[in-house]
Amino acid sequence: MRCCLHSKQFVISTSILILDPLKGGGVAHFTPIKNIAVKLNLRRASRYYYLRFIRLQDSPSSLAIGSALGASIAVTPTLPLHTICIIGITLLLRVNTLAALMAGTIVSNPLTFAGQYYLSWKIGSILLPGRLDWEQLHGALILIRQSSFLEGIKIMGQLGFDAILVLQTGGLVVAIPLGIITYLVTIRFFVHLQEKKQHKHLLNK
Numbered sequence: 001m002r003c004c005l006h007s008k009q010f011v012i013s014t015s016i017l018i019l020d021p022l023k024g025g026g027v028a029h030f031t032p033i034k035n036i037a038v039k040l041n042l043r044r045a046s047r048y049y050y051l052r053f054i055r056l057q058d059s060p061s062s063l064a065i066g067s068a069l070g071a072s073i074a075v076t077p078t079l080p081l082h083t084i085c086i087i088g089i090t091l092l093l094r095v096n097t098l099a100a101l102m103a104g105t106i107v108s109n110p111l112t113f114a115g116q117y118y119l120s121w122k123i124g125s126i127l128l129p130g131r132l133d134w135e136q137l138h139g140a141l142i143l144i145r146q147s148s149f150l151e152g153i154k155i156m157g158q159l160g161f162d163a164i165l166v167l168q169t170g171g172l173v174v175a176i177p178l179g180i181i182t183y184l185v186t187i188r189f190f191v192h193l194q195e196k197k198q199h200k201h202l203l204n205k
Contacts, residue, residue, distance in 0.1 A: 049106060053189075058096045060190035066090055067186040070100030072179035074108035076171035077120045079144060080152040082108060103182060110145075116174075117141055117167070124170030131162040 056063055073085050086104050090097040108116060121137055140159055144152040156164070 049102060052102055053099070054193055056096065056099055058099070060187055060194055062094075062096045063099045063190045064183050064187035065093070066096035066099035067103040068179040068183035069093070069095065070103035071107045071182040072175040073100075074104035075116055075120075075178050076175050077117050077167040078171075079108075079113065079117075079141075079156075080149050099186075103186075107178070113145070114138070114141065119174060120167050120170035122170065123173050124166035124168070127169055127173075128162075128166050132159075132166040137163065137167075 053063075058066075069090055070086050073089065074082050078085055082104055083101070086100045087097055090100045117137065118134070121132060121134055125132060137159070140155050143155050147155060
């Protein structure tokens with residue numbers, strides 16, 4: 001274990017021993033891991049979104065449905081159209097758009113893009129085999145992340161109908177249960193929060 005102390009930041013990096021069968025039939029080498037920094041960032045992000053959610057003003061059902069829609073849309077492989085889809089659908093259904101955007105950001109962000117697309121591709125390829133190669137999709141995703149909005153749409157279009165069908169099929173299989181789970185969790189959260197605010201209001205009278 002190695003510790004480095006700076007003026008405003010304390011960073012602890014650890015190392016684990018890995019046996020590599022490709023190097024002399026099991027040569028050991030050390031790989032550094034920065035678990036502490038990751039945990040601190042996750043804790044900070046969790047608190048940030050918690051504070052954002054408890055400050056939302058709307059009915060529990062509107063907030064919960066918005067959150068469920070945001071999570072469901074965000075997990076589908078519709079990059080770079082996530083935000084447009086979330087705003088359009090929530091405005092059409094008259095549920096909380098801000099809650100949807102926040103839930104969407106939690107589910108789909110630069111740390112999760114590759115994972116969610118791989119999952120959609122994997123499930124879609126099981127249901128519709130032989131239509132899309134992962135290397136082809138991965139290369140397109142790298143280009144999309146480095147491109148503008150319009151260029152990203154063009155790149156997705158160049159993958160072809162079969163590729164989009166595979167991704168959307170896999171994405172829907174993931175999105176439906178995720179939306180249901182998100183709704184069940186958030187409706188309890190927002191109902192409890194509303195009851196807590198009402199109780200506090202009565203005590204202050």
